[in-house]
Amino acid sequence: MASIKMRAKVSDGVTTIKALISHPMDTGLLKDKKTGKTIPAHFIQEVVCQHKGTTVMTATWGAAVSKNPYLSFKFKGAAAGDTVSLSWVDNKGEKDSADATIK
Amino acid sequence: MTSMKRRIFLKGSLATGAVGMAVSTGLLAPRMSLAAWSKAAFEAKDVNSAVSALYGAGSMTDSDKIKIKAPDIAENGAVVPVSVTTSLDGASSISIIADKNATPLTAEFTLGPTTEGYVSTRIKMGKTANVIAVVKAGDKLYSAKKEVKVTIGGCGG
Numbered sequence: 001m002a003s004i005k006m007r008a009k010v011s012d013g014v015t016t017i018k019a020l021i022s023h024p025m026d027t028g029l030l031k032d033k034k035t036g037k038t039i040p041a042h043f044i045q046e047v048v049c050q051h052k053g054t055t056v057m058t059a060t061w062g063a064a065v066s067k068n069p070y071l072s073f074k075f076k077g078a079a080a081g082d083t084v085s086l087s088w089v090d091n092k093g094e095k096d097s098a099d100a101t102i103k
Numbered sequence: 104m105t106s107m108k109r110r111i112f113l114k115g116s117l118a119t120g121a122v123g124m125a126v127s128t129g130l131l132a133p134r135m136s137l138a139a140w141s142k143a144a145f146e147a148k149d150v151n152s153a154v155s156a157l158y159g160a161g162s163m164t165d166s167d168k169i170k171i172k173a174p175d176i177a178e179n180g181a182v183v184p185v186s187v188t189t190s191l192d193g194a195s196s197i198s199i200i201a202d203k204n205a206t207p208l209t210a211e212f213t214l215g216p217t218t219e220g221y222v223s224t225r226i227k228m229g230k231t232a233n234v235i236a237v238v239k240a241g242d243k244l245y246s247a248k249k250e251v252k253v254t255i256g257g258c259g260g
Contacts (some may be wrong), residue, residue, distance in 0.1 A: 064209035
């Protein structure tokens with residue numbers, strides 16, 4: 001699955017990560033308009049970003065993060081050419097990960 | 104089935120009161136190094152219990168070193184862009200809370216030692232509410248808030 005789009009850019013020693021994940025992020029409150037059944041909750045619970053084996057960011061999310069979540073943050077200590085990896089796990093145990101090279 | 108169990112669990116922990124709450128959150132929120140998903144915090148129905156389930160302590164100090172960037176008026180509550188920047192030293196965690204949502208806690212970010220005090224994401228808001236940013240720096244909690252008017256809610260309905 002290629003559910004993650006990620007860009008990493010370094011400027012003055014600070015790396016900015018921007019990531020978009022395709023995911024429905026269903027809250028479990030919404031009803032299907034055709035069947036009238038409640039759509040079960042299905043959302044990303046944890047996102048981890050690592051650089052050279054160190055976790056630079058762990059995000060834990062509730063269902064109130066928007067559909068197809070966007071995430072951005074910054075960290076120091078990485079150089080252009082380094083690889084950062086991002087992975088997520090949702091409440092159904094589905095997961096995905098992706099790597100990006102810092103530019 | 105699992106959601107029923109959760110409801111029963113929540114009722115039980117509320118009934119046993121403050122002591123029970125403290126014990127259950129202590130068991131359920133292994134906050135420190137492994138950031139496990141905190142069910143108690145994400146299913147809490149009000150801001151204070153969400154914060155105490157997440158961080159173990161409920162008292163927050165208002166801080167002008169936290170800046171929330173969010174729209175004054177969000178036309179679509181399903182997608183509200185929120186950025187939080189903090190210049191507090193040693194910030195280790197940032198949480199974003201929408202206080203009128205059914206479950207106010209939307210997201211929590213644990214920062215590594217080299218991570219800057221900045222996160223940006225998009226959240227859903229049921230109705231006009233304060234977006235509260237809680238920052239943990241050292242052993243203390245700091246917060247700031249900003250009102251966002253929502254014209255169309257984004258949490259079902």
